[in-house]
Amino acid sequence: MNEESQRLPVVTDQDVVRVRQLVRTVAVAVKLSLVDQTKLVTAASELARNTLVYGGGGEVEVTRVHNERRGGIRIVFADQGPGIVDLQLALTDGYTTGGGLGLGLSGARRLVDEFEIDTEVGKGTTITVVKWCR
Amino acid sequence: MPLSPDEAGRFADLLSGHAEPMVARWTELVAANLRGRLSSAELGRQTADLQRAFQQAFAAGATDLGDEAAAELRAQLTELSNHRARQGFTATETAVSVYALKDAALEALGDAANLKDYVAFSGFVDRAALFTFDSYVRVRESLIADQAEQLLELSTPVVKLWEGVVAVPLVGTLDSARAQVVMERLLQTLVDTGSPYAIIDITGVPAVDTQVAQHILKTVVAARLMGADCIISGIRPQIAQTIVALGIEFGDIATKASLADALRHVLHKTGQRSPGAKRTER
Ligand SMILES: Nc1ncnc2c1ncn2[C@@H]1O[C@H](COP(=O)(O)OP(=O)(O)OP(=O)(O)O)[C@@H](O)[C@H]1O
Ligand SMILES: [Mg+2]
Numbered sequence: 001m002n003e004e005s006q007r008l009p010v011v012t013d014q015d016v017v018r019v020r021q022l023v024r025t026v027a028v029a030v031k032l033s034l035v036d037q038t039k040l041v042t043a044a045s046e047l048a049r050n051t052l053v054y055g056g057g058g059e060v061e062v063t064r065v066h067n068e069r070r071g072g073i074r075i076v077f078a079d080q081g082p083g084i085v086d087l088q089l090a091l092t093d094g095y096t097t098g099g100g101l102g103l104g105l106s107g108a109r110r111l112v113d114e115f116e117i118d119t120e121v122g123k124g125t126t127i128t129v130v131k132w133c134r
Numbered sequence: 135m136p137l138s139p140d141e142a143g144r145f146a147d148l149l150s151g152h153a154e155p156m157v158a159r160w161t162e163l164v165a166a167n168l169r170g171r172l173s174s175a176e177l178g179r180q181t182a183d184l185q186r187a188f189q190q191a192f193a194a195g196a197t198d199l200g201d202e203a204a205a206e207l208r209a210q211l212t213e214l215s216n217h218r219a220r221q222g223f224t225a226t227e228t229a230v231s232v233y234a235l236k237d238a239a240l241e242a243l244g245d246a247a248n249l250k251d252y253v254a255f256s257g258f259v260d261r262a263a264l265f266t267f268d269s270y271v272r273v274r275e276s277l278i279a280d281q282a283e284q285l286l287e288l289s290t291p292v293v294k295l296w297e298g299v300v301a302v303p304l305v306g307t308l309d310s311a312r313a314q315v316v317m318e319r320l321l322q323t324l325v326d327t328g329s330p331y332a333i334i335d336i337t338g339v340p341a342v343d344t345q346v347a348q349h350i351l352k353t354v355v356a357a358r359l360m361g362a363d364c365i366i367s368g369i370r371p372q373i374a375q376t377i378v379a380l381g382i383e384f385g386d387i388a389t390k391a392s393l394a395d396a397l398r399h400v401l402h403k404t405g406q407r408s409p410g411a412k413r414t415e416r
Contacts, residue, residue, distance in 0.1 A: 107380030
């Protein structure tokens with residue numbers, strides 16, 4: 001069951017800041033703990049920046065979700081970029097093609113409760129993450 | 135559409151022949167538009183200068199605003215937009231300062247004006263006004279960029295905390311532009327003060343992601359190359375847990391929970407007394 005999806009474009013650095021702010025606001029609204037808020041905001045920052053830098057820009061959708069037991073947040077990062085050729089490699093700590101630390105993707109996975117990548121070479125990448133309230 | 139050399143010559147004569155009433159009327163029109171925000175003496179000087187610049191451009195054979203003969207006129211128009219932009223006038227108010235010349239000319243010439251000439255003259259003035267408008271916009275843009283830069287600098291102070299210890303308290307989002315400013319200022323302050331220690335305090339940073347971490351790591355490495363040791367302070371519990379989960383390693387860089395802890399750490403290393411400890415000797 002979903003409610004109130006909010007979408008933001010990710011085309012500039014400033015958009016990444018906006019994504020962070022939106023995720024923070026929703027995280028506070030669903031009453032994530034301070035640690036979980038920070039983890040989710042940080043994961044969102046990583047994935048949104050990848051969408052911008054490697055995906056050539058895209059869109060982020062933030063949705064409050066709940067199952068029978070608890071509430072949470074789902075965030076979808078979508079781009080129509082080149083896709084990820086070797087997913088396992090991309091998810092390896094320290095692997096980077098852009099001179100980064102190579103920790104964004106793998107680290108983001110550790111910062112959330114659910115993490116799913118749908119990527120196709122030449123078509124784009126969609127990453128869905130969920131963080132549940134404890 | 136450029137003027138003919140003939141027309142340019144006639145306009146030069148017209149402008150010099152009717153200089154006084156034209157400048158007076160022009161000043162009046164602009165003054166009404168700016169509603170007293172510039173003294174009439176100053177306005178009068180500006181319009182007289184402009185009128186002379188138009189007249190000289192035509193006299194020198196300018197048929198197009200881009201001509202060499204119109205260089206001085208262009209400089210005057212740029213100067214005008216500079217002034218107006220800095221004094222906070224709008225783009226319209228600035229452009230009208232030039233457009234008003236058309237009305238002033240028409241009134242001063244009266245029946246002597248020939249329609250074809252007037253249309254040609256009017257076209258030239260239009261281009262001059264557009265030129266002014268463009269350079270007004272450029273000045274405003276650079277003013278805004280300057281202000282953004284100043285804000286950037288204001289929000290990244292580097293302070294000398296103690297003899298031999300400088301500190302940068304980072305507040306807010308550390309984007310690449312700011313990270314660059316922070317690094318440069320910190321390194322410059324290290325040089326200026328000859329301090330062997332720098333504390334980077336991240337209490338005010340809401341989230342430390344890989345980009346922020348990379349900026350901090352680069353700054354630390356650069357400071358080390360200059361012979362200074364960096365300590366990272368203000369790592370709150372939620373940030374510490376996030377950094378660990380992300381997998382960021384600060385290696386052998388000293389990290390402390392608070393700025394005070396970091397300062398105590400430095401003073402301990404250098405054998406100085408910590409702030410707040412009682413001084414018993416000089
Ligand atoms: N949306 C995407 N589209 C295409 N390739 C991607 C995308 N996201 C990540 N990648 C690839 O996966 C690699 C690893 O990403 P990751 O975020 O872990 O590291 P990074 O962005 O290079 O550095 P860091 O995030 O640590 O600053 C990237 O270098 C890039 O090659
Ligand atoms: Mg990344």
